[in-house]
Amino acid sequence: MDAKISRELDWLEAAIDEFAETSIRGGEYWRASYTDEDRAAVEMLTGWYTERGFKAYTDEVGNLYGRLEGKESGVILTGSHRDTVKHDGKYGGALGLLSAVAAVTGLNQELGQPVKTVEIVATVEEEGSRFISSYTGSRAIAGKLKPEHLEEEDAQGITLKQAMEDAGYYKGSLPEPRKDIERFVELSAEQGSVMEKSLKKVGLVQSIVGLEVGSITIHGEQNHAGTTPMSMRKDPVPYAAEIIASLTKWANSRNDRVVVTFGNIQVQPGKPNIIADSVTITFDIRSTNESLLSEARSILQEFRNSAGPGFSVDYKIAAYDAPADMDLDGILAMRDIAAEHNMKYMRIDSGAGHDAQIVADCFPTNMIFVPSEKGIAHSPLEYTSREDLEEGYILLREYLRTLAWGK
Amino acid sequence: MDAKISRELDWLEAAIDEFAETSIRGGEYWRASYTDEDRAAVEMLTGWYTERGFKAYTDEVGNLYGRLEGKESGVILTGSHRDTVKHDGKYGGALGLLSAVAAVTGLNQELGQPVKTVEIVATVEEEGSRFISSYTGSRAIAGKLKPEHLEEEDAQGITLKQAMEDAGYYKGSLPEPRKDIERFVELSAEQGSVMEKSLKKVGLVQSIVGLEVGSITIHGEQNHAGTTPMSMRKDPVPYAAEIIASLTKWANSRNDRVVVTFGNIQVQPGKPNIIADSVTITFDIRSTNESLLSEARSILQEFRNSAGPGFSVDYKIAAYDAPADMDLDGILAMRDIAAEHNMKYMRIDSGAGHDAQIVADCFPTNMIFVPSEKGIAHSPLEYTSREDLEEGYILLREYLRTLAWGK
Structure with missing residues (x-):
C-alpha cells in the first residue's frame, strides 16, 4: 500500500x-x-x-x-x-x-x-x-x-x-x-x-x-385461567400471537426486502393463571420499498379492524421515516x-x-x-x-x- | 323457607x-x-x-x-x-x-x-x-x-x-x-x-x-432489527407466537373440554429495535380429560423437538395434577x-x-x-x-x- x-x-x-x-x-x-x-x-x-x-x-x-x-x-x-x-x-x-x-x-x-x-x-x-x-x-x-x-x-x-x-x-x-x-x-x-x-x-x-415503529395494545377481558371456558374468553394473548405470526410469515415471504421485529411484549397483569387483560407488542418494520411498508401497515390495521366483539386494539405509530x-x-x-x-x-x-x-x-x-x-x-x-x-x-x-x- | x-x-x-x-x-x-x-x-x-x-x-x-x-x-x-x-x-x-x-x-x-x-x-x-x-x-x-x-x-x-x-x-x-x-x-x-x-x-x-402448568423458554439469536435480513434471523418471538397460536387453535377446536392460557410473556432484552435473545412464555393447560392434557403436552414437545438450527427450547413443568x-x-x-x-x-x-x-x-x-x-x-x-x-x-x-x- x-x-x-x-x-x-x-x-x-x-x-x-x-x-x-x-x-x-x-x-x-x-x-x-x-x-x-x-x-x-x-x-x-x-x-x-x-x-x-x-x-x-x-x-x-x-x-x-x-x-x-x-x-x-x-x-x-x-x-x-x-x-x-x-x-x-x-x-x-x-x-x-x-x-x-x-x-x-x-x-x-x-x-x-x-x-x-x-x-x-x-x-x-x-x-x-x-x-x-x-x-x-x-x-x-x-x-x-x-x-x-x-x-x-x-x-x-x-x-x-x-x-x-x-x-x-x-x-x-x-x-x-x-x-x-x-x-x-x-x-x-x-x-x-x-x-x-x-x-x-x-x-x-x-x-x-424506511421504517415504521410503534406499538399495538390489544385489550381483552381478564379472567380465571381455570374456570373460563375457551368459548367465553376474550384472551388478547393469542390475538397478539396471531398478529406476530402473520406479519412474520408475510415478511418471510418477501425475499429479504422487508424486516419485521416484535422486540417487546408486555402482558397485563402477567400472571400464569390469569387470562390477560391486555397485551402490548412493539413493532419495527423496515424496508427500502415504501409499498412494502404500506402493505405491512395495512395488515396491522386489518387486525385492528377485524378484532371481534370484546376486543379493542390501539395502534400507535411512534416514528415513520421514508x-x-x-x-x-x-x-x-x-x-x-x-x-x-x-x-x-x-x-x-x-x-x-x-x-x-x-x-x-x-x-x-x-x-x-x-x-x-x-x-x-x-x-x-x-x-x-x-x-x-x-x-x-x-x-x-x-x-x-x-x-x-x-x- | x-x-x-x-x-x-x-x-x-x-x-x-x-x-x-x-x-x-x-x-x-x-x-x-x-x-x-x-x-x-x-x-x-x-x-x-x-x-x-x-x-x-x-x-x-x-x-x-x-x-x-x-x-x-x-x-x-x-x-x-x-x-x-x-x-x-x-x-x-x-x-x-x-x-x-x-x-x-x-x-x-x-x-x-x-x-x-x-x-x-x-x-x-x-x-x-x-x-x-x-x-x-x-x-x-x-x-x-x-x-x-x-x-x-x-x-x-x-x-x-x-x-x-x-x-x-x-x-x-x-x-x-x-x-x-x-x-x-x-x-x-x-x-x-x-x-x-x-x-x-x-x-x-x-x-x-387436571392441570399442567409450566413455562417454555425459546432461545434464539439477539440481533439488530434493521440490519439483519429475515433469512439470517433466529428470532424467538415469532416462534413463541406460533406455539401460542397453534395450541390456542387446538384448544378452541375441542368444544370447551380443555382450556389453555398463556398468562405471561417475557422477552429478553425486550427492546423494540432489537431481535430478542430469548422469550419465556408460561402455559396453564386444564382439562377433566387426561388424554387432552397429554395431547397438549405432545403439541408443546413437538414444537421443542422441531425447533430449527439456531434455536433451543427449554420446557419446564412446574406442576401437574391429574x-x-x-x-x-x-x-x-x-x-x-x-x-x-x-x-x-x-x-x-x-x-x-x-x-x-x-x-x-x-x-x-x-x-x-x-x-x-x-x-x-x-x-x-x-x-x-x-x-x-x-x-x-x-x-x-x-x-x-x-x-x-x-x-
Whole structure:
C-alpha cells in the first residue's frame, strides 16, 4: 500500500481512540448532544480542522463544519454524526467523520487547493442520543427541522431549543436549508453482518430502509385461567400471537426486502393463571420499498379492524421515516473506482438509519459501508479492523478526489 | 323457607364475617398456614365445634376436625380448607367449611345422634398460601404426603416440617392415611361465571380439571432489527407466537373440554429495535380429560423437538395434577334431591383445583357449587349472595342427612 495512505490510516486509528476519550465517563462512552462531552468533542474537532487550515464553524443547531475553500462554487459535503447513544462503541459516527478528516487532509496535502469547496460535517443529534426524535442536524441542513420540533423535551424536561441555546448555538432562528451542497458522501460501518458473511470489504449502499415503529395494545377481558371456558374468553394473548405470526410469515415471504421485529411484549397483569387483560407488542418494520411498508401497515390495521366483539386494539405509530435511494450516478462512479482497485465490493441496503436518508432528496447522496465485526453496533464491542477499513477508506478518498479535485 | 334453615343461614352469614376477622391485617385478608392468623382461626373453629358437642382434634399436619360420633362405624366427611391466599376474599374455603358447621349443627339439633359419624374438616394449606405446593392437608389424609415433601421451604426459607413443628402439630411422623372415611362432600363457590351466565343456583360437580402448568423458554439469536435480513434471523418471538397460536387453535377446536392460557410473556432484552435473545412464555393447560392434557403436552414437545438450527427450547413443568372424577352415585343422589326441591341445578366441571380432587381416588367424593358473583374469586370483591347460597346449602344439608342420618 501507498505509504501516505498507510500514514493516514495510522492517524485515523489513533484519532478514533482519542476522540472517544472526550466522552468516556466511568468506562462508558456516551456523547449526548449539547453536553460537556459534546463540547469536548467539538473542541477537539475544531483543533484538528484549524491546524489543517480548514475553516471551522457551527450553524444555529450545532452542526460543526470544517471548510476547505475550492476554486469554484459548489460544495462537496462529507462527514458523519458526532453523537453516540449511551453505552456505545467507538466507531459509530466517528468512523465516517474522522475518515473524512483524514482523507481530505491527505488529498489537500497531495493535490493542493480543490476545485470544489469541501466541507466536513460533524452533525449533531443523529442518534437520538438525548432527544427521542433523531437526525436533528441533518434535518436542519435539509430544511426539514421546524420551530415546533424545538419544543421536544429530553428526559429532564429540557427542550431542544433550550439545550441548543445553552450550548451557544441557537439564537432565535433556524439555519437556512443548504442550497450550495452538490453532493454528500458518508462512510459508515455496516452495523450488521451481511458484508462479513459475504466476505466483502466495501458496500455500495443502494438504499436506506424506511421504517415504521410503534406499538399495538390489544385489550381483552381478564379472567380465571381455570374456570373460563375457551368459548367465553376474550384472551388478547393469542390475538397478539396471531398478529406476530402473520406479519412474520408475510415478511418471510418477501425475499429479504422487508424486516419485521416484535422486540417487546408486555402482558397485563402477567400472571400464569390469569387470562390477560391486555397485551402490548412493539413493532419495527423496515424496508427500502415504501409499498412494502404500506402493505405491512395495512395488515396491522386489518387486525385492528377485524378484532371481534370484546376486543379493542390501539395502534400507535411512534416514528415513520421514508426509505431513501442513494444517488445512482454516485453508486456507478464508486463501483468503477472499486473495480479499478480490485476491491471486494458489493451492493447493499442499509437496515439502519443515517443522516444520508434525510438529505438524499435535497442533493445527490451516497454511502460507503465497511464491515462491522460480527455485525455488532452500538456496543463497546463494536469493531472494524484496519484491514476491514482500508478498502472503504480508499474508496472514500478516491471518490472525494474525483468530486472535489476533479482528477 | 323453613325457619330453622333461615336461622342456620343467618348464623352462616355472620360466621363468614367473624371468621374472616381472625386474619384481616391492614384491611387485607390473608391466612397463611401455621401463622398467628391461622392459629386464631383454629381457636375460633375449636370454640364452635366444642360448644356444639363436636370433638375437636388436629392431626400431625394441622388439619382441624370436629367429630360428631355416630351409632355405627364409618365416617362421613365434609368441610373445606381454612387457608387463604394473600389479598383474598371472605368466601374461599370458609364458605364450604362454615356451611358444613351450620348444616351438621342443624341436623344434630333436628335429628339427634347420627347413624354414621360425621366429621367436619378444616384442611390446612390447600391454596399454597405459604408453600408453593398445595393440598398439604388433603394429601396427608389421602396418604400422598411423603416425608421428603416436608423439606419444601417458604419464602423465608422455613421448611414445611419446621412450620408444622413450630405450630405444635408435627411430632416426627405423618398421619396415617384415613381408611375410615366412607364419603366426602365439599361445598364451594364456583370461582367462575358459568353458573351465573346459565342462571343456575346449584352445580353438581362432575369432574375437577387436571392441570399442567409450566413455562417454555425459546432461545434464539439477539440481533439488530434493521440490519439483519429475515433469512439470517433466529428470532424467538415469532416462534413463541406460533406455539401460542397453534395450541390456542387446538384448544378452541375441542368444544370447551380443555382450556389453555398463556398468562405471561417475557422477552429478553425486550427492546423494540432489537431481535430478542430469548422469550419465556408460561402455559396453564386444564382439562377433566387426561388424554387432552397429554395431547397438549405432545403439541408443546413437538414444537421443542422441531425447533430449527439456531434455536433451543427449554420446557419446564412446574406442576401437574391429574383430573379427578366425582363419585357418580353421589351426583345421582344429589341430582334427585335437587330435582325434588325444584332447584335450578346444572352439571358442571370445576376449572379450579380443590382438596376433593386429591382424595377422590381414596373414597367417594363429591362437590356442590354455588354461584360466584361475576365469577370473581381470590379477591376482596369475591361474593356469593344469600340468595345464591340457599339452594346449595340446602342440598348439602339434605345430602348429609341421607348420608349420616339415613333419613
